Amino acid sequence: MRSARPTPATRHRRHRTTIAAIVIFALVAVFVVRLVDIQVVQASTLNKQSLGKRSVPTILYGDRGSIVDTNGKVLAKTVVRYDITAVPAYAQKGYKTTVGGKSVTYTLSQTADQIAAATGAKASDIVKTLTADKKSVYAKLVGSVDVDAYEKIQKLGISWIYPKRTTARTYPNGAVAGNLTGFMGTDGAQAGLELEYNKCLAGTNGSETYERGLDNVKLPGSTVTTKKAVDGGVLETTIDEYLQYQVQQDLAEQVKAIGATSGTAIVMKVSDGSLLAVADSDSVDPNNVDGSSTSNLGSKAFTDSYEPGSTVKSLIAAAAIDQGVATPATQETVPYSRTFPWGGRIADAEFHDTEQLTLAGILANSSNVGITQVGERLSKQTRYDYLKKFGFGSKSEVKFNGESVGQLGTPSSWDSQTNINSMFGQGIGTSAIQIASAYQTLANGGVRMPVTLVKGCKQSDGTVTDTPSAKGTRVVSEKAADDVVDMLENTIPEGTLAGMTPISGYNVAAKTGTAQIADAPGGGYGSDYIISVAGIAPAENPQYVVLVTFTKPTTLKTSFAAAPAFREIMSQVLENYRVKPSTTPATNLPDTW
Numbered sequence: 001m002r003s004a005r006p007t008p009a010t011r012h013r014r015h016r017t018t019i020a021a022i023v024i025f026a027l028v029a030v031f032v033v034r035l036v037d038i039q040v041v042q043a044s045t046l047n048k049q050s051l052g053k054r055s056v057p058t059i060l061y062g063d064r065g066s067i068v069d070t071n072g073k074v075l076a077k078t079v080v081r082y083d084i085t086a087v088p089a090y091a092q093k094g095y096k097t098t099v100g101g102k103s104v105t106y107t108l109s110q111t112a113d114q115i116a117a118a119t120g121a122k123a124s125d126i127v128k129t130l131t132a133d134k135k136s137v138y139a140k141l142v143g144s145v146d147v148d149a150y151e152k153i154q155k156l157g158i159s160w161i162y163p164k165r166t167t168a169r170t171y172p173n174g175a176v177a178g179n180l181t182g183f184m185g186t187d188g189a190q191a192g193l194e195l196e197y198n199k200c201l202a203g204t205n206g207s208e209t210y211e212r213g214l215d216n217v218k219l220p221g222s223t224v225t226t227k228k229a230v231d232g233g234v235l236e237t238t239i240d241e242y243l244q245y246q247v248q249q250d251l252a253e254q255v256k257a258i259g260a261t262s263g264t265a266i267v268m269k270v271s272d273g274s275l276l277a278v279a280d281s282d283s284v285d286p287n288n289v290d291g292s293s294t295s296n297l298g299s300k301a302f303t304d305s306y307e308p309g310s311t312v313k314s315l316i317a318a319a320a321i322d323q324g325v326a327t328p329a330t331q332e333t334v335p336y337s338r339t340f341p342w343g344g345r346i347a348d349a350e351f352h353d354t355e356q357l358t359l360a361g362i363l364a365n366s367s368n369v370g371i372t373q374v375g376e377r378l379s380k381q382t383r384y385d386y387l388k389k390f391g392f393g394s395k396s397e398v399k400f401n402g403e404s405v406g407q408l409g410t411p412s413s414w415d416s417q418t419n420i421n422s423m424f425g426q427g428i429g430t431s432a433i434q435i436a437s438a439y440q441t442l443a444n445g446g447v448r449m450p451v452t453l454v455k456g457c458k459q460s461d462g463t464v465t466d467t468p469s470a471k472g473t474r475v476v477s478e479k480a481a482d483d484v485v486d487m488l489e490n491t492i493p494e495g496t497l498a499g500m501t502p503i504s505g506y507n508v509a510a511k512t513g514t515a516q517i518a519d520a521p522g523g524g525y526g527s528d529y530i531i532s533v534a535g536i537a538p539a540e541n542p543q544y545v546v547l548v549t550f551t552k553p554t555t556l557k558t559s560f561a562a563a564p565a566f567r568e569i570m571s572q573v574l575e576n577y578r579v580k581p582s583t584t585p586a587t588n589l590p591d592t593w
Contacts (some may be wrong), residue, residue: 060225063167064202065232067181067193069241070276070455075517076171076181076194076286081144082163084153088129088136097157111158118152119145122556143166171286176245179299180237180278180453182401183286190289193454196401197235200457200466204230233457233465238274243267246572247277251548254565255281259554264301265565266436267573268545270536272470273440273449275398276544276573278302278433302400305407305429306549307314309515310559311534312387312425313371314484315438316378317359318446319386320478325377328487331361331383344417346372346424349514349558360487361591364495366512366559368424375423383423384411389448389475390438392430396451397468406430425515432532436547439511439534442544446481447472483585485509486587490538494591500563501506502539503571505581510535510566513561517552528552531559533566537574538582546570 184191
């Protein structure tokens with residue numbers, strides 16, 4: 001029996017069913033292909049894009065290194081601070097937390113009170129900031145809070161609070177050594193060692209990422225460090241913080257006592273040229289530069305050039321002895337004044353009858369006339385060459401920011417009067433550091449050591465960079481240097497410092513300087529002076545050099561006004577470093593013949 005043939009209606013239904021199946025199959029195929037494309041072909045790319053929307057990059061800060069004194073005491077350091085930031089969009093209902101096992105909800109006002117209590121800010125200001133734009137995802141609530149405040153904020157457990165780590169630079173000793181450390185500004189290092197050694201001190205930032213959820217809250221355990229931060233190096237200086245404080249105090253007292261506009265004081269170690277103290281009477285406080293009363297943002301001991309006066313006479317004497325044209329016993333007939341063929345004239349500080357002085361007597365009495373008589377035995381080129389070797393006309397090895405080279409000129413630029421005046425320190429300019437270095441040379445047997453303020457930069461990995469040279473340069477013979485130191489022992493008992501109380505138990509060699517300042521109206525020298533004392537102790541075994549200078553004293557304008565500060569500072573140096581007292585009598589060379 002044959003089956004019945006399908007009716008037209010049946011065939012039509014089957015046709016529609018077939019078409020539907022084909023369509024469904026096509027759609028399934030499209031979805032499958034798309035699924036494969038998403039899960040396999042584009043998986044890596046899409047994962048990265050998804051992670052990019054969830055992953056938040058942050059900076060890891062490499063902290064700036066500290067500046068320390070010779071004993072490791074901190075002169076400048078970086079302290080951690082935190083900016084307390086928030087997401088206002090999630091802050092409007094306050095926050096929930098658990099207290100004693102129970103869930104507690106704090107309102108926005110209550111939350112602001114808690115934040116204020118932790119940071120010292122005003123609760124009203126916090127509420128105002130959080131409600132200024134209720135849809136905002138960022139607002140800074142409190143800036144630069146300390147670690148204690150940060151920890152209190154963290155204990156609150158507010159999910160929409162994000163403390164942002166920052167740093168601040170602080171100088172624990174204020175103005176003590178502020179003239180040397182320099183300071184930081186909004187644009188980075190601005191002065192002093194901070195600027196000069198910025199490469200050593202600066203840290204290198206790193207980075208990390210963390211993932212956040214749909215509510216923008218950081219997911220626990222999602223932080224990944226992508227680049228490690230490296231802290232800056234520790235700059236180790238030669239400065240003795242305790243001595244620096246003492247010297248600054250002594251200097252300030254004497255500036256006030258004699259009515260000077262400013263003063264500088266330097267303590268240098270003879271054996272290696274290291275600076276133990278470099279004081280300015282008007283040092284800046286790096287913690288409050290804008291509020292400081294001084295306009296001196298550096299160190300005048302390095303940056304200011306002045307006519308040094310009679311402290312140069314010791315160097316001329318050393319050169320003459322080194323060249324074999326003089327000895328401490330060299331005899332000169334010394335009048336009060338000299339007049340030269342070109343019309344120039346020089347005179348000693350005080351009137352005196354013609355005297356029969358030895359070279360030792362010329363230095364002890366600081367005779368301008370006498371030193372020129374001895375100095376003329378050398379050509380001006382020879383004298384110039386010696387002054388250059390002593391360090392004049394060049395920056396010291398410290399290369400301090402803004403350091404002066406002085407005004408030495410050249411022999412060809414010296415006119416006849418400058419040629420004469422330069423022998424007693426007028427007509428040329430030096431920095432206080434240059435004079436201290438020259439006396440270090442005399443005290444060190446004629447060998448000039450590089451001036452050092454920094455011992456090195458200790459990097460975070462333990463390596464040390466920026467170490468100074470320890471190679472000395474011979475300037476004059478040992479005999480010439482020793483002869484000058486011996487002659488300078490006469491200054492205190494019977495020379496220009498005859499009224500100064502000796503430092504008990506120690507032989508001290510010293511030289512005074514009184515230089516006119518060329519600031520008269522219309523040019524030339526006026527009535528103001530820069531006075532100074534440079535000294536060495538113990539004289540028979542030199543270990544330390546002290547130099548003090550005062551600008552424009554008013555109560556007493558002679559170099560003797562600098563004596564009290566010199567004596568006080570040198571006494572402190574000898575005591576602080578427990579220098580053994582002298583065991584031999586002071587050298588007492590003949591002053592006259």
